[in-house]
Amino acid sequence: MHTLYSMQNSGNCYKLRLAMSQLGLPFQIVDVDILKGETRTPEFLAVNPNGKVPALKLDTGEILSESNAILFFLAEGTNLLPDDRFCKAEMLQWMFFEQYSHEPYIAVARFWLKIRKGGRELQAHMLDNWWERGYEALGVMERHLETHDFFAADRYSIADIALYAYTHVAEDGEFDLSDFPKINAWMERVRAQPDHVPMDWRP
Amino acid sequence: MHTLYSMQNSGNCYKLRLAMSQLGLPFQIVDVDILKGETRTPEFLAVNPNGKVPALKLDTGEILSESNAILFFLAEGTNLLPDDRFCKAEMLQWMFFEQYSHEPYIAVARFWLKIRKGGRELQAHMLDNWWERGYEALGVMERHLETHDFFAADRYSIADIALYAYTHVAEDGEFDLSDFPKINAWMERVRAQPDHVPMDWRP
Numbered sequence: 001m002h003t004l005y006s007m008q009n010s011g012n013c014y015k016l017r018l019a020m021s022q023l024g025l026p027f028q029i030v031d032v033d034i035l036k037g038e039t040r041t042p043e044f045l046a047v048n049p050n051g052k053v054p055a056l057k058l059d060t061g062e063i064l065s066e067s068n069a070i071l072f073f074l075a076e077g078t079n080l081l082p083d084d085r086f087c088k089a090e091m092l093q094w095m096f097f098e099q100y101s102h103e104p105y106i107a108v109a110r111f112w113l114k115i116r117k118g119g120r121e122l123q124a125h126m127l128d129n130w131w132e133r134g135y136e137a138l139g140v141m142e143r144h145l146e147t148h149d150f151f152a153a154d155r156y157s158i159a160d161i162a163l164y165a166y167t168h169v170a171e172d173g174e175f176d177l178s179d180f181p182k183i184n185a186w187m188e189r190v191r192a193q194p195d196h197v198p199m200d201w202r203p
Numbered sequence: 204m205h206t207l208y209s210m211q212n213s214g215n216c217y218k219l220r221l222a223m224s225q226l227g228l229p230f231q232i233v234d235v236d237i238l239k240g241e242t243r244t245p246e247f248l249a250v251n252p253n254g255k256v257p258a259l260k261l262d263t264g265e266i267l268s269e270s271n272a273i274l275f276f277l278a279e280g281t282n283l284l285p286d287d288r289f290c291k292a293e294m295l296q297w298m299f300f301e302q303y304s305h306e307p308y309i310a311v312a313r314f315w316l317k318i319r320k321g322g323r324e325l326q327a328h329m330l331d332n333w334w335e336r337g338y339e340a341l342g343v344m345e346r347h348l349e350t351h352d353f354f355a356a357d358r359y360s361i362a363d364i365a366l367y368a369y370t371h372v373a374e375d376g377e378f379d380l381s382d383f384p385k386i387n388a389w390m391e392r393v394r395a396q397p398d399h400v401p402m403d404w405r406p
Contacts, residue, residue: 050304050343064292066299073292089267089276092295096269100302101253125328140253 002027003057005047007034009115011107011165012067013054014199019074019161022195027203035116067165068095071158080158087153094151094159097140098166105134107166109173134175138183141167145182149189156193164190169199205230206260208250210237212318214310214368215270216257217402222277222364225398230406238319270368271298274361283361290356297354297362300343301369308337310369312376337378341386344370348385352392359396367393372402 002020006013006029020027032038032053039051048055048065055065056073064070072092075081082088109130112119120127141163144151151159168187170177177183190196205223209216209232223230235241235256242254251258251268258268259276267273275295278284285291312333315322323330344366347354354362371390373380380386393399 049346050300052304058289062289064289064296066296066303069292069295069299072295073288076288076291085276085279086261086265086267088279089272092272092275093267093269096272096299096302097253099299100269100307101255104303104307143252 001059003030004028005030005032005044005053005055005057007032007053008200008202010034010053011110011169011199012052012103015067015158015161015165016054016056016070016074017199017201017203018165018197019071019080019158021197021201021203022080022193023074023078024195025074029202068099068158068162071095071162075158080156080161082153082155082157084153091152091157091159095162097137098159098162101133101140102137102163103166105130105137106170106173106175109134109175110166110169111173113174114172130173131175134170134173138167138170138175138177138180141186142180142182145186149186156190160186160190204262206233207231208233208235208247208256208258208260210235210256211403211405213237213256214313214372214402215255215306218270218361218364218368219257219259219273219277220404220406221368221400222274222283222361224400224404224406225283225396226277226281227398228277232405271302271361271365274298274365278361283359283364285356285358285360287356294355294360294362298365300340301362301365304336304343305340305366306369308333308340309373309376309378312337312378313369313372314376316377317375333376334378337373337376341370341373341378341380341383344389345383345385348389352389359393363389363393 004016004027032044038044039053045051047063050065054067054070055063056070057063064073082091112123150156151163167183207219207230235247241247242256248254250266253268257270257273258266259273260266267276285294315326353359354366370386
């Protein structure tokens with residue numbers, strides 16, 4: 001059985017709980033609380049030298065980090081990862097978009113405004129930039145969804161899982177999604193997939 | 204022939220010029236100057252709605268963006284991309300590390316300190332954070348290279364190309380690499396690969 005090092009309210013960790021639910025993969029969780037510094041202990045740095053959750057210890061003992069790389073590993077050969085070469089690259093394109101142009105604004109705003117006590121004051125100088133760039137990312141998604149039901153390969157894939165994780169809780173970072181009808185409709189389609197689980201689900 | 208939308212001094216664009224050189228793929232370049240706003244024109248946004256270089260228009264007319272997704276596309280089935288499932292995930296792990304924990308500090312510091320005139324004054328409040336996080340990323344790389352010659356799969360791959368692109372010009376962002384002997388030795392190994400080309404090379 002795989003072991004997921006996970007913080008329950010982290011969207012990056014949720015991606016993997018959701019994918020493993022949908023893939024029918026049994027796994028156990030080791031809870032790691034970044035607010036208590038638990039990603040900076042020698043024990044955890046031996047698991048992921050980059051000091052971030054999620055990390056996945058495979059049943060073979062091998063360890064992977066980076067949520068989207070783990071998603072790719074888990075989904076390869078399943079219907080969550082298209083086998084066509086161009087579709088696969090398109091899916092990775094959206095996953096790199098998520099980590100570079102979406103997560104650093106939408107997830108980070110949520111962390112400081114909702115999860116980390118006192119974050120609003122500590123990061124007051126950053127908020128406008130996060131909101132501006134976060135809305136840009138949401139705009140790119142909205143325009144794509146005007147002509148597509150899903151992000152890659154014309155079907156639900158790990159690209160949707162990667163983007164859903166923080167989009168569906170963007171309001172925690174004080175993003176208003178009411179002007180993004182295509183994103184809202186896509187989120188409904190994501191939630192309608194078989195074996196969908198919400199962020200608070202645990203195996 | 205593929206068409207690369209590229210800015211010559213962008214490390215993200217260099218990744219693709221280097222990979223296509225090493226893969227023996229002919230391509231043509233369309234120069235796009237972000238300093239002149241050329242990634243924000245309607246023409247360019249039709250190529251990449253996210254308004255960033257690089258983008259690659261395939262000979263089929265299909266378009267991909269995100270440097271590391273394009274690297275994956277170009278290298279699949281070649282000796283730059285391991286075929287083993289775990290090795291492939293490990294390679295993607297380092298490529299997501301590059302885009303999340305390395306590029307936003309090391310490349311961004313270089314952009315504002317070296318490429319964008321007046322950047323030091325505009326971004327004075329960000330510099331300490333970029334240097335701190337950038338050195339953390341270099342530390343993670345240095346520790347990995349204490350026990351490995353390359354980043355994934357025990358051989359030169361697109362993970363090395365992705366990390367080399369901005370590491371080898373980190374000094375432009377005022378990072379001092381003299382305390383990173385393993386990184387320096389790895390950069391020599393990268394430069395010794397067949398068909399290596401420097402950043403200013405064009406086909």
